[in-house]
Amino acid sequence: MNTFERHTLENGLRILMAPMPQATSVTCMIMLAAGSRYETRETSGIAHFAEHMFFKGTQRRPTARDIGMEVDGIGGEFNAFTGKEYTGYYVKCAAEFRDAALDVLVDMLRNSKFAEEEIEREKGVIVEEMNMYYDTPRDFIGGVYEELLYGDQPLGWDIIGRKETVRAANRDTFLGYTDRWYKPERMVVGLGGNLGGDPLAKLEELLGDLPAADTGEPPPLKPQTSDGPRLKIHRKQSDQAHLCLGVPSYPLDHPNRYVLQLLATVLGTGMSSRLFTEVRERRGLAYYVFGINHSYTDAGSLYSQAGVDINRADEAVETIVHELRRIADEPVESAELEKSRNLAKGRFLLQLENPQGMIMFGLRREVLEGEAVDPQELLEGLDAVTAEEIQRVAQDVIGGKGLNLALIGPFDEAEKFERLLS
Structure with missing residues (x-):
């Protein structure tokens, strides 16, 4: 028997479940085939910046505190991560609160406001995160190495981006990126742990009407030509x-x-x-x-x-x-x-x-x-x-x-x- 159960909604969105009945918790995660590799020089850093902004408020939960209060109220933890080829968002909580966790997670990804005042405030946070990264050689050396390997193209750029592009970002920058890549064909919902009852009906309710779209692919990797040291x-x-x-x-x-x-x-x-x-x-x-x-x-x-x-x-x-x-x-x-x-x-x-x-x-x-x-x-x-x-x-x-x-x-x-x- 396979560890994973796989389902696909009509719009192409995939659902992956890993039942672990012995667990008392559930992890609800949405991962997308989109990361910093999907950026242009002008939008470098926007994938990571967007990850921050999804926690800043939705129409139903207007502020970051509102989102945090709801996750805290179910005894959960939530976070996100950005890579070069994928981005993920998750909530972990007691199994009985599975549907509440999914509701918060999907609301963040579908209905974030990207308010201009929040964007401006978060720019300072991102720039300080950059400064911390550059001042931590144990972390920064990986970026220097990948720039050496892959050169001046998205795979060779730092995930965190550049200060000038972060400072230039506005609401349209975020909407342009997410409208292009945050689509069902690139999205997989994952549920691991004690799943309780069948979650498919809830996921159909939350995500079944997300419009399908052909997003295309990012530019292919340009190979580096040097064979010497x-x-x-x-x-x-x-x-x-x-x-x-x-x-x-x-x-x-x-x-x-x-x-x-x-x-x-x-x-x-x-x-x-x-x-x-x-x-x-x-x-x-x-x-x-x-x-x-x-x-x-x-x-x-x-x-x-x-x-x-x-x-x-x-x-x-x-x-x-x-x-x-x-x-x-x-x-x-x-x-x-x-x-x-x-x-x-x-x-x-x-x-x-x-x-x-x-x-x-x-x-x-x-x-x-x-x-x-x-x-x-x-x-x-x-x-x-x-x-x-x-x-x-x-x-x-x-x-x-x-x-x-x-x-x-x-x-x-x-x-x-x-x-x-x-």
């Missing part, structure tokens, strides 16, 4: 250097997705991973270091991120480069592979223990790939990975290709880092 330094006075070092990899639906996931786990997940052992435990170069693969629908990157001693940043780069080359040159031993396999599976299963984690997994697959696979398929995919496959994929994405290094720190000269990447 690339370096981007964001100069900043700081007590610690932050870096991302990696290579392009595979998109989300690639046949080797689970091989790549285990490759990244061997490199940089957990306190026994290769990068943690070599960079932190043996050399004392960093407090935090990890390796990860991050994929979009048509692109991806395998990379390591670390915060390191400024005076030993070159040693940290050299160590990470060595570990990337080593996993391409030498097969992973069976004990290390099994440890990493169990770690990847265990982390995934822990995520699925709560309703929010379960429905989040299903929605991301449904929104980005068109199908919410059963979690068992992922576990079986990880079980099937061999050491030979890991080495083959490592050779494909790492071997002989130019490395990409993004750095934040008080560095004036690039030559020593360029030499390490060669």
Whole structure:
């Protein structure tokens, strides 16, 4: 039996349900295939800004306090998130208040006022959020790295946008973006946890009359042409250097997705991973270091991120480069592979223990790939990975290709880092 139940309303809006009868709560989430990648240069940051504005009042609930009072009144929590390819809004509450949570959530997305005075006030909030982001190198380094990878196009821009576009936004900017992308074909409603009675009638009542529309697609990714090493330094006075070092990899639906996931786990997940052992435990170069693969629908990157001693940043780069080359040159031993396999599976299963984690997994697959696979398929995919496959994929994405290094720190000269990447 599949973990997820899928339904589609006549207008094309999809509903994904993950019944968990043992739970006492329910997570109601609406996720859309629309994020900062769907912006233009003139509207950069509007997807994230709109996420803020949906909480600022509707016709029935005129203020942010009115919305907050209603969610608090059912003992719930609500929040939202913006990515480059999707945006999500959710309310979590006791199962008995499911319909009230759905009513608030849908009202926010369908009837937000986008009042000019609220927009002007929220601009200050967004600008301060930007300042916090730029002043937090551990967060900002990811943006520097993706700009290096993808260049001057939406996938290479920061989700939070630019101060000039945020300050220029008005009500028409929000309506133009949401009227284009917030349509049934891009929208999936997710319900996870103790669902109580059948929610379909309530969802038909709330969303069945939402007009269908063909939204089209955002511009395709323009591939970056350089095959050699690339370096981007964001100069900043700081007590610690932050870096991302990696290579392009595979998109989300690639046949080797689970091989790549285990490759990244061997490199940089957990306190026994290769990068943690070599960079932190043996050399004392960093407090935090990890390796990860991050994929979009048509692109991806395998990379390591670390915060390191400024005076030993070159040693940290050299160590990470060595570990990337080593996993391409030498097969992973069976004990290390099994440890990493169990770690990847265990982390995934822990995520699925709560309703929010379960429905989040299903929605991301449904929104980005068109199908919410059963979690068992992922576990079986990880079980099937061999050491030979890991080495083959490592050779494909790492071997002989130019490395990409993004750095934040008080560095004036690039030559020593360029030499390490060669």
